[in-house]
Amino acid sequence: MKQRFRLGVDAGGTFTDFVLAEKDGPLRLFKSPSTPDDGTRAIAAGLQQMAEALDMSASQIVQNCDLCINGTTVALNALIELKGVKVGLLCTAGHEDSIEIRLGHKEEGYRYDASYPPAPQLVPRQLRRAVRGRVLSDGSVHEPLNEDDILAAIEVFRAEQVQSVAISFVWSVRNQAHERRARELVEQHLPGVFVCCGSEVYPQVREYTRTSTTVVNAYLSPVMGRYVQRIDQFFAEHGARAPVRYYQSNGGLALGTVMRERAVNAINSGPASAPQAGLYIAKPFGIDNVITVDMGGTSFDITLAKGGQTQLNRNFDFLRHRIGVPMIHVETLGAGGGSIAHINTFGMLEVGPHSAGATPGPACYGKGGEQATVTDGNLALGYLRPNAVLGGTIRLDQDKARSAIAANVAEPLGISVEKAAFGINTLVNMNMANGIRRISIEQGYDPRDFALICAGGATGMHITALAEELGVETVLVPKSASCLCAFGQVISDVKYNFLASAPMRLHREADLAELNRLFADMEQRGRQLLLDDGFDAADIRVHRSVEMRYMGQIHECTVDIAGGELGAASVDAILAAFHARHEALFTYSEPHNPVELVNLECTLTGLVDKPALPSLAQDADSIRDAHDGFRPMLFDDSGRWVETPVYRGEQLLAGSRIVGPAAIEEPTTTVVIRPGWQAELHTSGTYKLTRWAE
Structure with a gap:
């Protein structure tokens, strides 16, 4: 840390968490109610708490911060609530419906359910405009771009008051000329409208994934842009010495200028910092395999890191929208302290996914809630102190908790309140344990090889029961658990991901010169961004990975590879790593079959100084x-x-x-x-x- 403080701000749906790390000093935690309409009001309230605790003004605190870091649910909430902007799509003629066809995909669990509704579309059919012109897989132009189609589409967008335009043409990753020209025309004729191209947002093979990712980015970027502008201005007015950094879904920090153009990178901005925090908490114990679990009022978030490396998702469905860019793999369940326990139509007990939220909240809050929740169950079991005060205003009422459990669970099932409360607790534990299995066992990892990291205010009451269910032998519970994501922000590095496409059979005689050129180009761009950001060359790290598959497969495996110039020996090492990863995921490999390389990824990281963990005095007595x-x-x-x-x-x-x-x-x-x-x-x-x- 170059200044006295580093500030992490995690803006959640109910509360905004703050971690203020002091150089050679304590770690302080603060909370204030979130203000979704204007996040600066919640930040101002948090800074006021800090000012009173430190006897300094809010501006003095900001001016003494080397980094002010913001994690936000703005993009996530806009996608959940479908409150993005009106988007128009320019696509290759004949591909207007690819985002609705979705490769014929139907989510697991609903494949044979004819009543399951189709996924919501962020671009209505009349705003998906066909453009003639065709690029082939080798990058050659088969049909010239028809600019009249683009101009006609622009008139439709103007009449419909479109605020954002997504452009995604077939094989644009091999030749960007058509997309760039379309962008020029839109920017010329629709000034002030946000525009993004698939070849820039997600420059990899898979037309549907690229189009969907670009549409999501166009849908969210203006919303994120307004938020970033307010936050940047707020901190600038308080005299911030450095620009605000924003937490990305890939687990790293980026400037607001990046986030305004790539809101799709901010969807998991909040929980994405959890694995970084988990690894940092575990480091003094010599542990680098961690599963971080965060139970709040509404949801239960799970992340995994193996060998000190966080687990990234690529090309997956998020809220029924296909996302291609790398995101920290976060498994989210409707299992929080406010999750409602109820008897279903089959006469069986269920917990969640619906939540009582903060208002009216669990019955024990005494704010009018009448339904039994997980928090009510924990209070009835004695895990929470009766009459304890939460957040300075909410006093827990054990009698109301027992009454709600009796009316909603115990009496319908003909059992005691105690058995009903234990049933609620057991069922939510099983739900959470199954979520942990999905992010570990189903991805080829044994949870017994990991330590559980406890995060969130409610997790501590369930953590040893979860460990028993999973066979985990070690659990770590930091004193900063309730603000762990904000803590994860203050210890995270600046990170940029670069993607490229290089479909080819991989063998010793492959076109390695092309691969070396693509990697060198990505690394040069990333290094320059970090150098411009003030990092020394010695503080920059490079990580490479590739997506590969056996010929004939339709899904790829992600394989980490070494840096440096690729040669024949490198190919042998990459192929061996692919076979090993395929066997870990699917229990078999086929070394005799040809392997195809599909996509490339390069991650550039600028290392920041990490604040020290607390150092408590020793006294067993x-x-x-x-x-x-x-x-x-x-x-x-x-x-x-x-x-x-x-x-x-x-x-x-x-x-x-x-x-x-x-x-x-x-x-x-x-x-x-x-x-x-x-x-x-x-x-x-x-x-x-x-x-x-x-």
């Missing part, structure tokens, strides 16, 4: 002063309550060892340690939870 009595808790369906010791986390020092059953109450989260588990507080401010035997 602090457990005596931290002990805060006992509370009855229920850990199984036997109905046997266990008098469980409770500890105040703020008074625990490093070396404290707590044997379960127990509960540790931190200011923003509660950690429930089930029987058979123990927790030890590390000097870095993280609880390490492991199994123990009597």
Whole structure:
């Protein structure tokens, strides 16, 4: 850190989280209610809290920050709520309906459901305009571009008051000339309208994926652009010394100028920082395989990192829209503290995906909610302190929680409130465990080889039960768990992804000169961006990967490869890595079959200085002063309550060892340690939870 502070801002749907890291000082956490209509109001409220805590003005804090980093759900919420701008599409004649045909794809679980509705279309049929002109797969022009078609489409867009235009022509990745000319014409005749081209947004093979990604980018970029402009202006008015950085879905930072043009890169801006934070938290323990789980009020987000590398998704469906650009793989479930427990039409208990939200919220909030939720279940089981105050204003009412569980679950099933509460807890745990299996086992990873990282305010009450279900032996719970994504922002690097397409059979006699040229071009562009951004050459890292498949396959495997000039020996290493990855994913490989290279990716990273983790004083005897009595808790369906010791986390020092059953109450989260588990507080401010035997 070059200045006194570094500020991370994670703007969520309900709360905006702030982490203020001080050079050679403490890590401070703040929260303020989110203001979706104008994010600067929530940031101003958070800065005011910091000003009061530090006895400084908000401007002084901003001026003493080397980096101000913003993660936001603006793009995600606009896509969820379908509140982007009106988009027009210019596409190759005959391909007007490719984004609606969707390669004939129907989501898993609905393949044979004729009643399942079609995916929503971001561009209505009348705004998808055909353009004659054709480029072939080798880049040659088969038919000249028909500019009259483009001009006619522009008149339609003007009459329809289109605010954004997406351009995606067939094989534009092999020859961009037609797309560039179309862009010139749109910018000339529709000044002020946002324009983006598929060959720039997603320059890789797959026409449907490229068109869909470009349409999503066009749909969101004006919305993101307005948000970025307000945030940039806000920090500039407070005297920021450096431009604001924005968190990207690929797990890195970028300037606002980039985000205004590539809003598709900001869809998972919030949870994408979780694996970086998880790896940093795990580093003092020598752990580099982590699964980070974040349970909030509405959702449960899961991310995975293997060998210190985060897991990226490419060419996948997000909210039923195909996205091609790399994004941190985030598995999201409707399993949060506000998830509603109900009896379905078959007379069985279900939990989620619908949520009571913050208003009216769980029944125990006393704000008018009458439905039973996960939080009500945790309160009824004794995991939460009765009458505890959340957020300074909400007092938990155990009687209301029990009444809601009785009316909505226990009485319809003819069971006790205790059994119903335990059933709610068990079912949501199973849902979350299945989500973790989808991001691990179904991707070729064994969760037993990973540590679970606890994030979010609600996860601590479920984390040891999840670990038991998955066979995980180590759990890490940082004191900063409730703001872990904001923490992940302040320790993240600046990152740019570059994509290219190079379809060819890969063997020793392949056109390696073309591959070397493409990689060199991507690396040169990335290095220049980072050098212009103030990074030294020594702080720039390059990572390469390729998408490959056996001839005849329709899906590719992503394989990491070494840098440097590619030669015959490099080809052998790449092929060996592909066969190994294919076997890890699908349990078999075919070394005797020819392999096809499809797409290339190059990631350039500018390393930033990382703030240090806390350094707690050592005193194993602090457990005596931290002990805060006992509370009855229920850990199984036997109905046997266990008098469980409770500890105040703020008074625990490093070396404290707590044997379960127990509960540790931190200011923003509660950690429930089930029987058979123990927790030890590390000097870095993280609880390490492991199994123990009597």
